[in-house]
Amino acid sequence: MGRLKRLSPSLINLIAAGEVIERPAAVVKELLENALDAQAQHIKIQLKKAGKALIKVEDNGIGILPEDLPLVIQRYTTSKISEPEDLFHIHTLGFRGEALASIAGISKLHLASRVPNYPWGKEILVIGGEIKEEREIGMPIGTMVEVKDLFFNTPVRLKFLKKDATELGHIYETVVRLGLAHSQVHFLLKSENRILLNLPPANNLVERISQIFGLKLAQKLKQREEEKNDIKIKCFIAPLEFSRPTTRDMYFYVNNRWIRSPFLNQVVYKTLEDIWPKGRYPLLVVFIQLPPEEIDVNVHPTKQEVRFKEPYIVQEVLGIAIKQALGESLFQEETLEGDIPLYPSINKDTGKISSQVKNFSSVYPQKMPMAEVEEIPFRVLGQLWGTYILCEVPEGLMLIDQHAAHERLNYEKIKSLYENGPSHSQELLTSVLLEVSPLEASLLEEILPHLQKLGFVLEPFGEFSFVIRSVPSFLVQRDVRKILENVLKDLYLLSKTSTLSDIVPSLLKSMACHASIKAHDVLTEMEMVSLLK
Structure with a gap:
């Protein structure tokens, strides 16, 4: 008798679920993408114990047909693609037919839906991937999904989850990512009956950014649109005063799909490296629109990575968009001799003394007595741009960053x-x-x-x-x-x-x-x- 054996469907589902669902935020992401693909305009998310005990998502989308409801929990069942060529013409957020099957395999799932023109809806109860109950119910048009006791049959996965505050943070970020891409949709996120995030429908992206990051930032937001060939890029970037200590607030979207992209991160780093402080990163929202056949979104089961057919054009256009948004003058090389008058100069028109150096005693006409600063081996001359302290030392001049x-x-x-x-x-x-x-x-x-x-x-x-x-x-x-x-x-x-x-x-x-x-x-x-x- 051979040593190889075929795995059971339930074990296959558990293994496959690990690729798609690694934490509660992944469940929220998949359910929200389904709701958005169903043209929902209002989406409500409710959580208990940071999603480990309950994740409930309700939407007012077009719903699921009663005869299709038992099929949605089966792996590789989808209405979004049917031919191999369709993989290169993806227009929806979901398409693999794995998400609900993966979720159903590691939780207690309650799914109910009603489509327009049907007087009633239908619900199913699924435990560990098996349908336990099925019946007709009265409900509004749309879909409701309840995910209870996540990872109940894979307890080792629970041990790898972080504290509730951390898991809530991941869920919050998931809703923000989708909220930025769908500003016309109302998102409501609640945890233990507390509202964590409420994003009413916005008229435009700047209004949605204001809802999430505040009015002050939105008012100072810089934006630019650039295009080359069939690649269009819309860039929104906040100035340096709103910089972040991590790259978490750099959002990249390809055809309205949020993606992780070390490649695009590097484009931003290289573009800003000469004008942005090391260790600080911009709040940045970038939308890249290009023909579906120009990208491959079927790279990973989470659908958060893509491959560009022409990455160097994307790199060029994004770099130009960032520079134009912030102002081309920021990226021009500057020299001390031409731009920083260390001594007062005469304005030819007025004949008055002018200088960029903030100075004392009318541009220090007499030397400051050394006795006043005998504790330090240099003499303060003034302040440049309100940022640097200019000092005289035995070797010459010294600039000190005051911050x-x-x-x-x-x-x-x-x-x-x-x-x-x-x-x-x-x-x-x-x-x-x-x-x-x-x-x-x-x-x-x-x-x-x-x-x-x-x-x-x-x-x-x-x-x-x-x-x-x-x-x-x-x-x-x-x-x-x-x-x-x-x-x-x-x-x-x-x-x-x-x-x-x-x-x-x-x-x-x-x-x-x-x-x-x-x-x-x-x-x-x-x-x-x-x-x-």
Whole structure:
């Protein structure tokens, strides 16, 4: 008797499900794509225990015919393709016929649907891939899918899931990705009856970006459209002040399908490397439209990777779009001699002295007495662009980045506080209210012990609010609400790929960064000398 044997259908389904469904967010993605392919205009997602106990998706799409309902949980059944050639003319988000079969194989699935012109709908109950119940029901037009007890028959998979806050973050990001591509659709995401995200139908993408990332960012958004051959690219990019510590907010879409693309990431890096600080990444939304036959979307079961037939044209057009959106002048080479007058110059029209150097005592006509700065081996001359401190040293002139210098000092101070405990924690005369998103609230609760080690005292105040009672003494004069808001945004992005222990060093670095003076902050002479001592 041979040693080889054919696997059972149920075991095949469990193995195949691992390629498509690796966490609750993957379930949400597949169900939302089905709803969008069904032309839904309103989609509601409800979660319990970050999707591990329940994922419920309701839509008002065209529904599933009663006779097709038992077939949708069978692998490789789909209405979207029928011939091999169809793989090169994909116009829908789903097409492989694997998603519902994979979900049904590792959960307890309740599926109900009704199509227009039918007086009733139909529902089925599926456990572990087997239909246990089937009946007609009254319901509105559309589809409802309930996924309960995800991975109940593959418990080892549950052990690899992260904390609820992390899994919620992945689901939230999934809804954002699809929400950006379908701004006319209403998305409502709830967890344990709390609204995590509510995106009403938007008139355009800028309005949808405003709903997700805020009005201030949307108002400063730069956009550009470029085209070459049959490739059209629409680029939306936020300026440097809204940069991120990770690439998580770089969104790429090909024919309205969100994709992961190291290739496109590299195009952005190369385009921005000369003008963007290292370690900071733009908030970027890019839509690439091209004929379906020019790409291959059947690369991976998750349908999140594509191959371009002409990648170098895509690279060229995207690079041009980014440069034109931000302004071509930013990418032109600059020289010190031509652009930075280190000494005052005479305006030919007015005859008045002008200079880009912020200086003191009427452009320092007399030398500053060295006794006043005897603690340091250089003399402060002025400030360039509100960003660099210009100093005279024995060897010549020195430019010091005021933000980097202050950030380094703050980092050493914050690191010492964390390791040795706060020597001075200042109670605020007036408590400060900090309001955060539901996901940031979960993250804040996790890092509270670490903030306490720095000298912060925060208390819950309502569902998604905290009261700041005390702060480290060196932050008393700073905007602590804004500092913590920015730190939480940085850590939330990092938490999707890191454990809490990995986040602690990032917490200290982010706190130091946001507690420091910024570029374009105008400093007095005394402030500059104090910083450099």
